[in-house]
Amino acid sequence: MHVHDILAAATLERDSPTPLFRQLYVHLKDAILDGRIAAGVRLPATRTLCGLLNVSRQTVLAAYEQLMAEGYLQGTVGKGTFVSASLPAGARAGDAATAPMVRPLSARGELIAGGMARVLHHAGPLRAFRASMPGLDLFPFDVWRRLEARHWRHSTGALGYGPGAGYAPLRELLCAYLKASRGVQCTPDQVVITSGSQQALYLLAQLLLAPGEAMWIESPGYQGAVAPFTVAGARVCPVPVDAEGMDVAYAARHYPDARLAFATPSHQLPLGVTMSLRRRLELLRWAEANRAWIVEDDYDSEYRHTGPPLASLQSMDRAGCVIYVGTLSKVLFPALRLGYVVAPPALAVALARAKAVVDRHSPIVPQATLADFIAGGHFARHIRRTRDAYGERRQALVDALDARLGGRLRQGPSDAGLDLCVHFTERLDEEAVARHARDVGVDVRTLGYYTNPQAGAACAIDPGLLLGFSAFTPDAIRAGVADLEQAIQRASV
Incomplete structure (x- = not known):
């Protein structure tokens, strides 16, 4: 042509x-x-x-x-x-258009791209009983906007590059807060700010585990934690959970060569149990004797409804083997994407350097705003306010379940956290219940979802659901339980 x-x-x-x-x-x-x-x-x-x-x-x-x-x-x-005469020849005139070449990912790339395939992400409008979701209706966004605006107007230093470990004033304030509220023993130099706890786990997996090395992880447990360790090439070893938390003796017997244990001692997801003192001491002794690491995920420990928050596992550590991971997603709002790690000094330095490789540093303005939010007393007031509100919402859920589904559901521990685990007392298909729940406008997670696919019979749990209550008013909770009753009725036909 x-x-x-x-x-x-x-x-x-x-x-x-x-x-x-x-x-x-x-x-x-x-x-x-x-x-x-x-x-x-x-x-x-x-x-x-x-x-x-x-x-x-x-x-x-x-x-x-x-x-x-x-x-x-x-x-x-x-x-x-x-x-230009220097251009290489293109396709010959008249040739049919060729499809773009599909280049395969590397084996590591396949692991990274597929790492979160099993992890469910929240989507669509907020509906009862979305799990692990803070009550955004309770957050003082007007205060936050005012503090943030001040940094955009006056803080030109917050617009440049920052240290990989994070904004220094925030690290100091978090250190003081964790000491007072959770008994965490640390200095500001041991605190590294991350883009949520998910990035913290990814960095720790890359730094601490060589391909093929074994690590313990609770099953059922947080599925988002499985992905970073799988991507690192670790041998993920599911460990059963009972009323005392992670079964340390089972793990030591079946996976004696493990180099790391991932645990949620204060509030296990999804079962809601708290690790007993006996098990905590057992886990610490194992890590010290085997020169292994413990990653303590303390994702929602601020919310204990029957007393003050429990001391962290890190506060009991005398061998420097516990790495404490926290997040602001549950106490503030998920879109903030700020988490933190408290690590032994040498590891904290390496972690900050590794963080810089991934994304240089987390955004500074949100960190500076959070520092002002804490320093101004807003953080403590927000925790007190939400703890009271969540306690009321938790009680509304417990009472509504007793009133409508008392004979059909057995409730798990409800003394902490943002969610309540319930087990069926009759033979019901979890997935069928969840499907009917979605049909009537209720958002639930099955307990089976939290079970590691590699787990055997030792990690089996009774079927049931995880119900989030923190993001919903008591009236919305009662209406949601009525809808859930309808879904269970349909599934039992």
Whole structure:
């Protein structure tokens, strides 16, 4: 096809938000790249092309100039404009368009891309009983906006680069808070700010485990924690959970060579149990004797409804083997994407350097805003307010379940956290209940979802559901339980 015919076929949309010169530029570039206009071919003069396409000369000049700047065209005064002769040959004229080449991922790439395939993410409007979701209706967004705006107006230092470990004033404040509320023993230099606890687990998995090395993880348990260790090439070893928490003796007997244990001592997800003192001491003795690490995930320990928060496992550590991981997603709001790690000093330095490799540092303005939020007393007030509200919401759920489903559901521990685990007292299909629940507008998670696919019979648990209560008013909870009763009734037919 002659070059004039190719250019005349250009479809320029006059009403498009894309300028005409950009449309012409794209048409010419595509024709050059796929070989319809060959290297060395002379293009029509700008005035000729103006008449051909019924556009202004400035439109053609702008398109030509952009193509020249990018190396597709070259021009000589008095001789005209040509497709660059140095371009490699494109597809032969008349060839059918070929599909883009699909290049396979590396084995590591496949692990990373598929690491979160089993993890369910919240989607759609908020509905009872979405699990592990804080009550956003209780957050003082007006205070937060005011504090954040002040940094945008006056804090030019927050707009540059920062240290990989995070904003220093925030690390100091978190250190003081964790000492007072959780008994965590640390200095600010041991605190590393991360983009949520998920990034913290990814970095720790990369730093602490070689491919093929074994690590313990609770089953049932938090599925988002499985992915980082799997991606690191670790041998993930499911450990059963009972009324005392992770079964340390089972793990030591079946996986004696493990280099790391991931545990949630204060509030196990999804069963809600708290690790007994006997098991905590047993886990610490194992780690010290085997020179292994313990990653303590303390994701919602602020919310204990029957007394003050329990002391952390890290506060009991005398061998420097516990790495404490926390998140602000549950106490503030998930979109903040701020978490933290308290690590032994040498590991904290390595962790900050590794963090810098991944994303240099977490955004500074949110960190600075959070520091002001804590320093101004807003953080402590918010925790007190939400703890009271969540206690009321928890009681509303417990009472509503007793009233409507007392004979059909057995409730698990409810003294801490944002969720309540319930087990069926009759033979019911979890997935069928969840499906019928979705049909009537109720959002639930099955307990089976939290079970590691590699887990055997030792990790089996009674079927049931995880019900979140913290994000819903008592009235919404009571209405949700009525809908859940209807879903269970349908599943039992």
